[in-house]
Amino acid sequence: MRLNTFTDYSLRVLMYLGTDLDRLATIAEIALAHGISENHLMKVVQELGRGQYVETIRGRGGGMRLARPAGEIVVGEVVRYTEADLALAECFTPTSQCRIQPACQLKAILEEALTAMFLVLDSYTLADLLIQPSRFPWLAGPHPVVPIRPESER
Amino acid sequence: MRLNTFTDYSLRVLMYLGTDLDRLATIAEIALAHGISENHLMKVVQELGRGQYVETIRGRGGGMRLARPAGEIVVGEVVRYTEADLALAECFTPTSQCRIQPACQLKAILEEALTAMFLVLDSYTLADLLIQPSRFPWLAGPHPVVPIRPESER
Numbered sequence: 001m002r003l004n005t006f007t008d009y010s011l012r013v014l015m016y017l018g019t020d021l022d023r024l025a026t027i028a029e030i031a032l033a034h035g036i037s038e039n040h041l042m043k044v045v046q047e048l049g050r051g052q053y054v055e056t057i058r059g060r061g062g063g064m065r066l067a068r069p070a071g072e073i074v075v076g077e078v079v080r081y082t083e084a085d086l087a088l089a090e091c092f093t094p095t096s097q098c099r100i101q102p103a104c105q106l107k108a109i110l111e112e113a114l115t116a117m118f119l120v121l122d123s124y125t126l127a128d129l130l131i132q133p134s135r136f137p138w139l140a141g142p143h144p145v146v147p148i149r150p151e152s153e154r
Numbered sequence: 155m156r157l158n159t160f161t162d163y164s165l166r167v168l169m170y171l172g173t174d175l176d177r178l179a180t181i182a183e184i185a186l187a188h189g190i191s192e193n194h195l196m197k198v199v200q201e202l203g204r205g206q207y208v209e210t211i212r213g214r215g216g217g218m219r220l221a222r223p224a225g226e227i228v229v230g231e232v233v234r235y236t237e238a239d240l241a242l243a244e245c246f247t248p249t250s251q252c253r254i255q256p257a258c259q260l261k262a263i264l265e266e267a268l269t270a271m272f273l274v275l276d277s278y279t280l281a282d283l284l285i286q287p288s289r290f291p292w293l294a295g296p297h298p299v300v301p302i303r304p305e306s307e308r
Binding site for chain 1: 156157165169229239259260263264266267268270271272273274275278282283284
């Protein structure tokens with residue numbers, strides 16, 4: 001039982017963006033900081049954009065930043081959004097073939113367990129996960145820091 | 155995020171064995187009842203034997219049964235036993251490459267979520283999952299029912 005890599009990377013991207021709100025970050029920079037391939041990150045960032053967790057500023061000097069304050073990004077929501085499959089067992093899926101499903105108690109118990117898990121995850125926001133950049137000197141890659149420029153200058 | 159098939163099948167085997175404590179069941183019979191391959195089930199039953207959840211009586215007229223009363227088989231314990239990987243994210247593994255791990259708060263939050271989940275699963279036993287055979291007529295396969303015979307007769 002493991003969260004998928006997509007969720008793991010999504011949380012890492014959000015944590016990275018949350019550590020420095022004063023500038024735009026690039027995919028290359030995050031890929032280097034976390035040691036993750038840019039291709040992987042590209043898809044993660046696209047999805048986070050679709051979910052309105054991240055916003056991307058295009059053009060020269062562009063990059064990305066959090067679309068909302070870190071304190072408004074609930075960890076449980078992100079996990080629900082990025083996990084393609086929260087079906088703990090076959091009986092959670094509409095195509096389940098399990099023959100004892102109609103009266104089995106297992107599904108209800110697993111659902112209760114999942115609810116308990118999300119109660120915890122829903123009680124934390126990205127702000128609770130956030131780390132101070134100074135505690136992570138290796139997050140500062142060799143990529144130039146791109147300050148956020150006013151729209152008019154772009 | 156999904157329990158592995160091994161856990162799913164283990165719970166189904168235990169539920170099957172728990173529905174009728176007066177006789178020994180065979181792998182062929184459980185495979186047929188649940189529509190699962192015998193090969194898969196063989197490994198599941200071996201592992202459940204190793205964990206002392208199931209005991210096997212060898213020889214003619216042999217089969218298997220629960221090794222303990224259903225009320226003493228805790229669902230959370232079975233899931234911990236059968237899940238090969240309870241590492242919710244990379245940072246749970248000893249070989250983790252995550253660069254922000256040393257001070258990241260995510261692991262602690264995921265651990266708390268996992269604990270909450272197991273608190274629920276630990277509050278139920280197999281007896282809570284058990285179904286009455288009469289509610290599952292399709293569990294009665296065409297395999298002959300093998301009554302438990304006294305040791306002396308085997």
